Amino acid sequence: MKENRRTFLTWLAGSTGALCFRAKADDLSAVGDFQGYPDRVGMLVDLSACVGCRRCEAACKQVNGLPPVSVPLGDKSVFDQVRRTDENNWTVVNRFIPGPGATAVYAKKQCMHCNEPACAAVCPVKAFVKTELGPVVYHPELCMGCRYCMAACPFGIPAFEYHSANPKVTKCVFCNDRIKQGLLPGCTAACPTNAITFGKRSDLIRQAQQKILQKPGEYQDHIYGVAEAGGTSWMYISKVPFDELGFSMDLGNKAMATYSYGFLSMVSAVFMVWPAFLGGFYLFSKSREQQATEPTGPDANKQGDAR
């Protein structure tokens, strides 16, 4: 009996220890329906105002210390192919021609600064962080270079310095340092047509709604970024349907991070249930073995113990 109690207590202590360890390691606050920081900033891009001058590209490169544009600003050949962001181009302007003979529409692409970013959620070292102000910022001193952020980003934005021995993952950081000093982000300050508006995200949504209402039938009745992938800080309005302008329309309205919450919340349960489950199997097979060894053993109490 003593043996039995001691075994039980050992198991109990072990399970409790495991439980405490898990409870500490799990950041339970990560599980929840996050609505986003209330006063965060955002951007509103009116695609109908963009003329494809690419001054935002040049300004972005200048304020972030990136090499200057490889194709001169006036050269329209740059639009022959749809470009994505890379380590030297944190924002790119692409040209779309919606249907034969239609007027070209230019769409600026950069990090969308999601409300609940996939890159930040999947980073095992929190190298990407969503700040309360709004920007999703990067900490190269933490980054391992695993590129899970790039794999996870629904907008295909982060880029990796494949040709550096000490590489970084790069993307638009919303000119975080500039807006903290009260300056406009580089691209916004450079835009000659006011296609990009900087402001509080909630204000920008109202502004976008007003624009759509004031010119009935002109704008698409959709503000891209209010709900996509759980909502983003950058938002777009357009007179041409978004799916003709290279925007992903199949992202859904849930933050990508939420898709793995179910799995993550199971982790603690496995740590608790498995020892009991597997320990049970072990005790069962042990008792079966002992019964096979001494089927009519004189020490009946011993068999009782084994069960």
Added chain:
Amino acid sequence: MNQTATNPFLSQAWIRENIFLGKSIGEYIRSLFTPFNFVAALIILGGLPLIAIRYATGLGFVTNSSNDFPWGLYLGWGLFGGVPLSSTGFIMASTVYLFGMKQYHSLVRPAVLTGFVGYFFAVVFLLVDLGKPWHLPYPMILSFGTSSVLFLVAWHVALYLSTQFVEFCPAIFEWMNADTFRRWAVRVTIGATIFGVILSTLHQSALGAMFLVMPAKVHPLWYTPYIPLLFFVSSIYSGLSMIILESTLIRRFLPSRMAEENKRKLDGLTLGLGKGAALTGLTYFALKWTALAHGNDWGYLGTGYGAWFLFEVFGLVLTPCILFTIGVRQAKVTFVRVAAALTVVGILANRITVALVAYNWRLPHEFPGWKEIWVVATIVTIEILVYRWVVNRLPVHMEHPAYASEHVAAAGHLAGSFGPAPVAATVEAMAPLNPPL
């Protein structure tokens, strides 16, 4: 105890016996000139400079990965493929120690070694692939990204690597003739086994769960909320297949390193493992269709991706299951071994498909370059050489001479029977298997 067992660790006689296989250094070096080693040396000598240049100039030198396809063969093969193929340790340890199927005891050590070496080299692949490999310990010591499934994988791979090392320690201490340490190491077997199963359940499925955050990027035929379950279940039958292959290869190519008794028993054990693989494989096959039905993705079956999906599910899952079943029912071991090889191919194909092919399926894909393939071949070759080095020296497929006498008792002791040694039960279990099914 024979003479070898009494040589103190690192004494000259011990080194000659246990490092140079009882040969003089000259003899030993001459014995290394074999065709196999020649080919291995060519691969490695070609691959090491590639790896060196990679660290000097950046990952781009040895990969065709890009900003759109950030994960290439190093993760597709080395991590996502390597880890399920290394599930051997937790499967055999739980089979023998927790579920009490003692007849498989002789396969626990090779299975744990296969697992340990496999995980170790999964980390090696990671070190090649990470942009800043020197930041690898950061998730453990510096910054805890607890909302990341990869954070879980990192911790679990580190913990499980340590656990498997502990599980393999008895063999190491026998080789070192360190009897006291060996007895300590043996005592933690049950605890280590349970811990190992917990960790394996979670990180095998977590490798699949890593893709859960990419519903819009992974092709619908492979993206499913079932993906953690699919990865876990397939890791079981891939591990069983790896044990079948490993033991077959050792018996074929290193026969002197497998005890005669184990050689005799192997065909019977292989059939038993084949039965398990058939059952878990068919479960996986059914789950694949359940997942497809759950997502109602039937329409994609008519596309090019659908053709690959059907090939994967019928050619690389159902076919080996049928071969396993025929082999088991008709006691044809060759069928089971062919099925095991096909299963391993199928697992690698599945993991590479999810990480590379079905990933970002709307964009044009690029094939891995020759340097990427060569580096993978280099690491796999080193892995095989390390495995062979250990099997040639440590008692893996055999009892150490010093402990052979306590063979039966040890089996009972390892299983944690602290009462009288269950001699009868163990001897009975050691008898050849009844015809399965």
